[in-house]
Amino acid sequence: MVENRPWLTVATHVVLVIGVLIVAFPIYVTFVASTHSLFDLVRIPMPVLPGSHMVENYLQAISAGLGEASGTAAVGAGRMMFNSLVMALGIAGGKIAISIIAAFAIVYFRFRFRMVAFWMIFITLMLPVEVRILPTYKVVADLGMLDTYGGLIIPLIASATATFMFRQVFMAVPDELAEAARIDGAGPLRFFWDVLLPLSRTNIAALFVILFIYGWNQYLWPLLITTDPEMVTIVISINRMLSVGDDQAEWQIAMATTMLAMLPPVLVVVFMQRLFVKGLVETEK
């Protein structure tokens, strides 16, 4: 695999550069669009170089969004990003907490119907949110959780995939470790806290990155249960900015908001990259 031929190096780089360009081009267009005034933007041809309205566009996006003029309340991207952040952190943290505890129960305790519980979790892997969205909506509505953070987070918090992943992680931990801990006098919770949790650190980090992005990008569920502009997430708000009927959509603000919406997932990936990769490739326990 580790061959060192010049033409091979060139070829691989060409492929990589093409890949990067394909992925980066739409993002570049979005960025360009967020730096022009609406007037420049809707002219044909569309500008391909950044314009001079970047600061004002972004300030408006953060503080006021589209403002009263367009019919929506003046809720800025700041507030909506905060909503998204709460939701994404809640979903990522909640999913990890619940699934790691569920996996702990399945792997380390012999209780009645253990395999039944396991297979039920496994089967729900096949049922995405969309399939159970109506009953879930009914339950959340009846509990009065519409337009609350709880309503945004809790229905999405169970995760068969994460449970399954932690189960695999725990099964790779040698039994003798649990036995040594028992001899050392550590009860199950102590063992979980002092041994399993530190051993799963990198896996937790990797999962956190994936789940944070998953939570941040949630669309259908927040769209259904948030009506209060104060509770709207940023992903939903972009959509609302563009659904303006016969009016001219304020593309420059929408694009600025889009750029802002991309930022937190990118930051999470950048800062957790090392742990993330380690968590995905590490096998030794």
Next chain:
Amino acid sequence: MAGINLRGVVKAYGKTQVIHGVDCTIADGEFLVIVGPSGCGKSTLLRMIAGLEIITDGEISIGDRVVNDLEPAERDIAMVFQNYALYPHMTVYNNMAYGLKIRGLAKADIDTRVRKAAEILALDDDLLRRTPRQLSGGQRQRVAMGRAIVRQPSAFLFDEPLSNLDAKLRVQMRLEIKKLQQNLGITSVYVTHDQVEAMTLGHRLMVLNGGVVEQIGAPIELYEHPATLFVAGFIGSPAMNLLPARIGDGGDRVELSGGDSLALPPGRFAAHAGQTVTAGLRPEHFEIVTDDQSVARLAVDVVEQLGADTLVHGHFGNDRGSLTVRLNGTQNLQARQVLPMSVRPELIHLFDADSGRRLES
């Protein structure tokens, strides 16, 4: 400090019984080695003492407490595992301190105990700060021992602690374990499938076969008076030659299936005259004799020169069954040569061909 007592200990997994009633009294300070082939139930028995397996039937006591229903941590034991089972994310120091921390010992006490154990095991400060991943096999083994020592338990339990080491280190660690046990004087139960390890370490050996105790005794006792065919074949290296044979009508000779016969101690086996038996002849008990007093003729197949000894593989007469003879020093021998051989009568072991039990006069 305490002895360990096993009374009618039985283990069954569902309907399959794997330990069939073991009785044994281990004295305070004694080093007992449980030895037997793989899968015979050694680990299971040890884990029952440790409290990691439920005791299906019978009773185990440590000191004067019956421990059947006690958690491992309450049994006042320490265990060393084959794969060491060190906590991978903790430093060596914390690995040793963890159990003490849970017991609620003061920080200063923990520190004293860990430092003392580290000193006994020659683990320096730099090593104490590393994690198990950064240690060699032998060092991990030492840390695992250290974790056992700091607990100051009434008993050490070892489950094949040297199996993951290379041959040279194994011999060295074997000696260290023996010295350590002598100095600390803590009752120890040690499981191994390696009979040499068992012979060198144990005050007494328990030979286990298929979940049944074949014999319990001092190493030399097992070597000189194996109670069963299994023990005879298992203890000693190279293994004892076991040949189908018959006790002569006079009861004073054993007739080997090749046609030759060897003299028995006069009168000892008179009661068994004419019985079919298995004769056990240790490789190292053969002597080359002058032809006229010869009792058995060994046809040489292969000669192995080891320097200190010579191993001769061959067969008796028209019997195709191969046997091994160990002669002192270097010997000038060739294949296809025929050697007149003899074994002193009192060194011949006889076992009942059906039950496999040792025949005593």
